[in-house]
Amino acid sequence: MEFELWYLIAVPILFAAGWWLRGVDFKQHKTATQSIDDHYAKGLSMLLSDDPGQADKAIDLFIEVVRLDPETIELHHALGNLFRRRGQFDRAIRLHSFLVNRAELPEKERALAMAELSIDFLKAGMYDRAEAAYEQLAGFKGREVEALEALMHIYCTEHEWQKAVETAERLQKSGRDLHVEISHYYCELAELARMMKDAARAGEYIDQALKANPENPRAWAFAADLALAAGDKRKAFAAWEKIESAKPAYLPLIAAKKADVMAETDKPAAIEFLKSVFARSGSIDVLNAAVARMSVWADAPTAAAFASEALQNRPSLSAFSVLCNLRAKADPEDEQAKLLAEVTTKQSKLFARYQCSHCGFLAHTFAWQCPGCERWDSFPPVRVDEAKKGAH
Ligand SMILES: [Zn+2]
Numbered sequence: 001m002e003f004e005l006w007y008l009i010a011v012p013i014l015f016a017a018g019w020w021l022r023g024v025d026f027k028q029h030k031t032a033t034q035s036i037d038d039h040y041a042k043g044l045s046m047l048l049s050d051d052p053g054q055a056d057k058a059i060d061l062f063i064e065v066v067r068l069d070p071e072t073i074e075l076h077h078a079l080g081n082l083f084r085r086r087g088q089f090d091r092a093i094r095l096h097s098f099l100v101n102r103a104e105l106p107e108k109e110r111a112l113a114m115a116e117l118s119i120d121f122l123k124a125g126m127y128d129r130a131e132a133a134y135e136q137l138a139g140f141k142g143r144e145v146e147a148l149e150a151l152m153h154i155y156c157t158e159h160e161w162q163k164a165v166e167t168a169e170r171l172q173k174s175g176r177d178l179h180v181e182i183s184h185y186y187c188e189l190a191e192l193a194r195m196m197k198d199a200a201r202a203g204e205y206i207d208q209a210l211k212a213n214p215e216n217p218r219a220w221a222f223a224a225d226l227a228l229a230a231g232d233k234r235k236a237f238a239a240w241e242k243i244e245s246a247k248p249a250y251l252p253l254i255a256a257k258k259a260d261v262m263a264e265t266d267k268p269a270a271i272e273f274l275k276s277v278f279a280r281s282g283s284i285d286v287l288n289a290a291v292a293r294m295s296v297w298a299d300a301p302t303a304a305a306f307a308s309e310a311l312q313n314r315p316s317l318s319a320f321s322v323l324c325n326l327r328a329k330a331d332p333e334d335e336q337a338k339l340l341a342e343v344t345t346k347q348s349k350l351f352a353r354y355q356c357s358h359c360g361f362l363a364h365t366f367a368w369q370c371p372g373c374e375r376w377d378s379f380p381p382v383r384v385d386e387a388k389k390g391a392h
Helices: 001-023 027-047 052-068 072-084 088-101 107-123 127-138 144-157 159-171 179-195 199-212 219-228 233-246 248-263 268-280 283-297 300-313 317-330 335-351 383-392
Strands: none
Touching: 027 248, 052 088, 052 383, 072 088, 072 317, 088 107, 107 127, 144 159, 159 179, 179 199, 179 219, 179 335, 199 219, 219 233, 219 248, 233 248, 248 268, 248 283, 268 283, 283 300, 283 317, 300 317, 335 383
16 A cells, blocks of 8 residues: 555656656747646646545546657556556546557557556456457557457356357467367357257267367267267267277266266176276276275175275275275164264365366366366366375
8 A cells, every 4th residue: 555655656756757857858848848747737736636536637637748748658557557556447447548549659559558458447347348458459469469368368257158269269370279278168168058958059069179179088078978868878988988098087087977878788897997997097986986886786795895905005085984984884883883984084075186287276076177277177187185195
């Protein structure tokens, strides 16, 4: 706050110093300078006044100063940024809009004002106007990439995925590789179509997602879901195969679903599949899925034997809790086993979280986009405690 007050006084003083020096150097402009000095002096006292109406009038006077001499533009930018930082968006917008519309200013200066104006709208929460401002900014030479990146960020924040796709495709023309992002935007569109119960549309979006990134495990998992919903198991298996061959690390996310379909015809094969995915990934979710299904598809002792073997090979609190739960289930009368199961389940859930490989954000559920740094595919598909155990 103190710094801002200092700034509030320093900016007008710089204005004054500039004008005084100009008065010395250019005596032939004495009349104009006098007029600017008058505007400036008046504006300064109004700006420092506590009356908001007076401060508004001050902006008009400063605008008049830049009209009389465009060379004061840097000071105007400083003033505009000061208004924005103080949350006085209407004033910042007025000042920057004025600069943008000064046709006689060099294009570079108008582009800078346009960029500032876009930020004003964004900070003020006026997204529609921010979008329009960034579109205009993209038209200025050398500003297109920055404007399109800002637009893409806005569209992602507002979940306007179609516009995000279009903007990303425009950005790709400038050499950025955004195939991963574009593929996810199409997956988001597919999610929306599925929510609207429009499977055909969802399928079209997934085709687009795979066209953008043929190795996107999310799109293949989605394609498998759509195929299953349509009763086409062969197509679902083909989609899961793609994950297995291109991105095997993501198998834990679809293992239980695939095992369930396999079990309809071949339960031992389904169990073997889950065991193999657990052996490769150490995923506690797969262990849980395997143990729950083995209790039904085989018998409880087989499930318990597998759980203790898993605990021995990859000791973790999560694996221990799986075993405790099995014991509690085997003997519902055993209060101690029940208590142990409850406590270990609760504790393991606290530690078993997914972690963003870029910013370290921790999440209880898997996400394709990190809520912290907004990167796509930054969460490894296994939980942190399992990943550590697997690394040893
Ligand atoms: Zn992150």
